[in-house]
Amino acid sequence: MNDKIVFGQYYQSDSWLHKLDPRVKIISVFSLMISLFIIKNIYLLLGFMFLVLLVIASTKIPFVKFLNSIKMMTFVLLVTFVLQVIFRRDGELLKSFEFNLTYMNLVIIIVSLFVWFLINKYIKYFKTFVFLVIVLALFILQYYVSYSPLIVKYNINIYSNGLIMASYIVLRIITLLFLSSLLTFSTKPIELNNGLDYLLKPLQKLKVKTSIFTMMVSIALRFIPTLILETEKVLKAQASRGADFKEGKLSARVMQIVSLIVPMFVIAYKRAYDLADAMEARGYIPEGKRTSIYELKYKFLDYFSYVIVFLILAITIFLRVKYAL
Amino acid sequence: MAINLSKVSFAYYVPRKKKNIKYAVKDINLSIGDKDEFITIVGHTGSGKSTLVQMLNALLIPTDGCIDISGKIISKKNENKIKLKEVRKKIGLVFQFPEYQLFEETVLQDVCFGPKNFGITDVTSKAKKALELVGIKEDIYNESPFSLSGGQMRRVAIAGILASEPNILIFDEPTVGLDPLGKKELLELLRKLNKEEHKTIILVTHDMEIVGEYSKRVIVLDNGDVVYDGDKTELFKNEKLVKEHSLDLPNNVKMLKVIKEKLSLDNLDIYKYNTYDAYDELKRVLGGNNE
Numbered sequence: 001m002n003d004k005i006v007f008g009q010y011y012q013s014d015s016w017l018h019k020l021d022p023r024v025k026i027i028s029v030f031s032l033m034i035s036l037f038i039i040k041n042i043y044l045l046l047g048f049m050f051l052v053l054l055v056i057a058s059t060k061i062p063f064v065k066f067l068n069s070i071k072m073m074t075f076v077l078l079v080t081f082v083l084q085v086i087f088r089r090d091g092e093l094l095k096s097f098e099f100n101l102t103y104m105n106l107v108i109i110i111v112s113l114f115v116w117f118l119i120n121k122y123i124k125y126f127k128t129f130v131f132l133v134i135v136l137a138l139f140i141l142q143y144y145v146s147y148s149p150l151i152v153k154y155n156i157n158i159y160s161n162g163l164i165m166a167s168y169i170v171l172r173i174i175t176l177l178f179l180s181s182l183l184t185f186s187t188k189p190i191e192l193n194n195g196l197d198y199l200l201k202p203l204q205k206l207k208v209k210t211s212i213f214t215m216m217v218s219i220a221l222r223f224i225p226t227l228i229l230e231t232e233k234v235l236k237a238q239a240s241r242g243a244d245f246k247e248g249k250l251s252a253r254v255m256q257i258v259s260l261i262v263p264m265f266v267i268a269y270k271r272a273y274d275l276a277d278a279m280e281a282r283g284y285i286p287e288g289k290r291t292s293i294y295e296l297k298y299k300f301l302d303y304f305s306y307v308i309v310f311l312i313l314a315i316t317i318f319l320r321v322k323y324a325l
Numbered sequence: 326m327a328i329n330l331s332k333v334s335f336a337y338y339v340p341r342k343k344k345n346i347k348y349a350v351k352d353i354n355l356s357i358g359d360k361d362e363f364i365t366i367v368g369h370t371g372s373g374k375s376t377l378v379q380m381l382n383a384l385l386i387p388t389d390g391c392i393d394i395s396g397k398i399i400s401k402k403n404e405n406k407i408k409l410k411e412v413r414k415k416i417g418l419v420f421q422f423p424e425y426q427l428f429e430e431t432v433l434q435d436v437c438f439g440p441k442n443f444g445i446t447d448v449t450s451k452a453k454k455a456l457e458l459v460g461i462k463e464d465i466y467n468e469s470p471f472s473l474s475g476g477q478m479r480r481v482a483i484a485g486i487l488a489s490e491p492n493i494l495i496f497d498e499p500t501v502g503l504d505p506l507g508k509k510e511l512l513e514l515l516r517k518l519n520k521e522e523h524k525t526i527i528l529v530t531h532d533m534e535i536v537g538e539y540s541k542r543v544i545v546l547d548n549g550d551v552v553y554d555g556d557k558t559e560l561f562k563n564e565k566l567v568k569e570h571s572l573d574l575p576n577n578v579k580m581l582k583v584i585k586e587k588l589s590l591d592n593l594d595i596y597k598y599n600t601y602d603a604y605d606e607l608k609r610v611l612g613g614n615n616e
């Protein structure tokens with residue numbers, strides 16, 4: 001009835017990547033991640049990244065979605081970059097900046113940071129960006145303005161290797177995020193689970209009950225949309241009894257959240273029991289041998305992808321071992 | 326008039342380009358009084374009934390058009406200014422399977438939840454009054470709502486809405502899953518609220534018997550449009566309309582219709598929805614023939 005509720009990050013499309021066998025995708029992404037960590041040379045990394053971008057371009061998934069997936073990390077990435085640039089001191093000196101921390105500047109810095117903490121709640125868009133502009137402005141201030149008594153003078157030196165290392169680390173993280181996004185955007189959670197089911201099968205020889213694990217995962221996945229719908233219903237029912245989840249005193253709000261959680265538990269339990277009964281009625285035995293409705297079979301493209309991916313892995317290992325690249 | 330809808334449309338999902346929007350409810354104009362009305366809303370599955378009633382209670386804000394609820398305007402434009410609580414205090418909405426909204430430790434506390442949220446005074450006495458109205462005995466006031474039977478749970482849940490004393494009560498398929506007696510009792514309760522407390526009752530239902538026996542006014546929805554709004558008998562007289570929107574006649578009417586045709590009783594009024602009324606009508610017509 002309600003297949004509109006998509007959870008996870010799956011993006012509907014009919015690209016070759018979507019049609020690829022989930023096992024291939026899982027193994028490929030892992031192998032490529034290993035390659036990524038083996039690569040030491042920044043130009044090689046750029047080449048690798050270019051390949052990943054090519055794959056992205058061929059999948060019809062909007063690039064914006066990939067950018068969104070690194071959006072959360074922007075702050076971390078920036079901090080990493082800046083710290084690397086400032087604190088690495090090898091290679092040649094590219095530029096040196098001299099800053100004057102005066103009493104007046106200190107006051108301005110404290111006041112503006114204070115104001116930021118007061119108003120940042122009201123900024124809706126580009127929060128990180130605004131903050132960065134403020135920080136930058138404060139450094140520019142220290143660079144140019146030096147009235148009033150000086151507290152301390154300090155230098156920030158930028159070295160070539162610092163810059164390279166910083167870009168290397170940031171690019172590596174971005175590529176990593178792109179790779180994992182490629183997997184999650186192009187594969188439904190249920191397909192992923194099915195792929196895992198197949199990949200974990202060999203473990204059954206060691207008496208590990210992998211099928212129970214994957215069955216649990218697929219039941220959990222199946223119930224996420226249902227529970228979202230039920231939550232929505234309970235939320236509305238309590239809202240029409242005057243529950244207000246946004247405003248009000250803390251004690252009242254706690255009560256209102258309880259009014260949501262308790263019914264959700266009741267519903268989840270009831271659903272679980274119903275499902276258990278239904279499964280039992282159809283003769284489900286945890287250890288039983290079952291065939292899958294989604295039989296996975298490798299096709300030409302799947303073998304081809306394996307070959308390419310292992311080639312890439314082999315090349316990166318070779319370059320690393322032989323030339324330390 | 327208490328509720329006025331003008332050109333109200335609602336879509337669950339509006340694409341960015343605002344093209345090909347799939348409306349659940351489209352361009353509806355309605356007015357509903359806040360006293361003494363008993364309205365049923367019918368229409369086949371997916372016709373937008375639940376969507377419409379959720380808008381009446383400001384749970385959903387219309388995508389286009391505006392709703393005037395006794396002077397308070399609800400529309401996309403002033404979405405943030407609406408005092409939702411004031412609206413919801415006046416208009417109580419009971420969902421299908423309302424028993425899933427119970428959560429408190431005791432029955433009485435649960436019924437108090439609504440009135441407390443709305444800042445009503447005398448919460449406990451109002452809650453007790455509501456519980457009495459729905460026929461819950463005093464000896465289970467302090468039991469856990471989860472230890473009750475399904476039918477009792479539903480009554481408690483309904484009491485939870487009644488306790489805030491709304492002028493308008495909306496029920497979305499309230500009789501689903503009740504046994505025949507429980508169903509009858511619930512409907513009689515609604516009738517009592519309507520007759521004695523002068524509340525407006527709005528009932529979403531698929532059951533034509535309920536439409537016939539209880540309501541005065543019927544609103545028929547089809548594919549998000551109001552295709553009929555008026556007296557129930559006028560609707561049943563218009564057989565083309567009834568067929569077109571996959572509705573049906575109440576059993577009594579069907580039976581009287583057959584009797585009228587087979588016995589060619591031209592002056593038999595077939596629009597009697599209650600068995601006793603039907604009997605009286607038959608007696609009137611047949612008795613007249615025999616004499």
Ligand SMILES: Nc1ncnc2c1ncn2[C@@H]1O[C@H](COP(=O)(O)OP(=O)(O)OP(=O)(O)O)[C@@H](O)[C@H]1O
Pocket residue numbers: 004337338348349368369370371372373374375376377
């Ligand atoms: N939460 C939702 N998200 C998206 N679409 C929805 C949602 N709820 C309803 N719809 C869609 O809106 C339309 C109207 O649904 P609505 O629930 O109002 O119908 P209804 O008349 O109450 O049907 P029923 O008799 O089955 O309860 C349907 O096409 C439905 O698919």
Ligand SMILES: [Mg+2]
Pocket residue numbers: 374375376497
């Ligand atoms: Mg409905």
